Amino acid sequence: MSQDLPTTSYALLGLLDFGDGLTGYELKQRADATLRFYWVSPAMSQVYTELSRLSRLGLVTASDDEPPGGRRTRRYRITAQGRRDLKRWLKEAPADFPTLKHPVALRLLLGHLVEPSTTRAMMQQYLDALDERQASLQEVRDSLQSGEEVDEQFRFPALVADWG
Amino acid sequence: MSQDLPTTSYALLGLLDFGDGLTGYELKQRADATLRFYWVSPAMSQVYTELSRLSRLGLVTASDDEPPGGRRTRRYRITAQGRRDLKRWLKEAPADFPTLKHPVALRLLLGHLVEPSTTRAMMQQYLDALDERQASLQEVRDSLQSGEEVDEQFRFPALVADWG
DNA sequence: TCCCACATGTAAGATGTTACATGATTTA
């Protein structure tokens, strides 16, 4: 019990900790809304696999709701053990470096291979998409009130925006 | 021929394009020195697997150097086909968003679970490590002269430094 | 009635890591 899990597991566990009693589907939505800005938002199917692992390890409990003639849903809650393990991980895991995968920067570096116009077109495409993303981030921001988190979430995309 | 490859393949191909005739070992070093700032630097073993794939696809050629009684080395060069495919990728691939995996930010978000002192300790650890990283980045910077690339490379860690 | 959002999973496959295995050359 309580071996080391991948960071994604702890991230999901953490999301469950302040939004208790979620379905896998809802959890994925939370992940898309928050996690994606400083971690990867796992695919739907991975959320389910992760949840069944956490359940197997006793870090979450599942409650089966199958109302007569209704739709089957399964709600997950973090257990005391889960909270314990999560805290332990927060304390003990080393402060790893952020990993950035920036395809646009990569291609900019290789830009000497193609005509400047192509690179410009790519950047334009990127900036357009950025605008959309910023808008969606704004929504997330509006939906929160606690100051601290927002700062952190906002920082990265703001910096990326700088880039243009 | 010339299907789509993962971004990492093109990244390595690109590195080969301006540092021709490298061994797998050297390629890995280049990747560590430059790629890691805006992409992941693949593990040694993956570099070799990737090179044999690229070789199989005809995008690179390998020259076997086995001097009598000496150490076996294999140097890789990008082919015309490889350069063509790389250019095609630079032109056609969509301008994907950067992906950030930021364990420290993640744990900051979950910080309410542990005592502030623990969080502070983690941040301190992180900042210390950042200092080292900045120093190593400075080296890379010094070893280059062309202005453009440096800017891009420098941007991210500088922003991360902001964070403290 | 048709489509979209909700809801849950399985299977196959790609990507990428760590551990293992081996050996030569250089430097302290």
Added chain:
DNA sequence: TAAATCATGTAACATCTTACATGTGGGA
């Protein structure tokens, strides 16, 4: 002479994605 660096790979495994399969409920 011992350790670090150079050099190349294989095997096992973990992570994560896409495609597939299935079905309910609500709204246009």
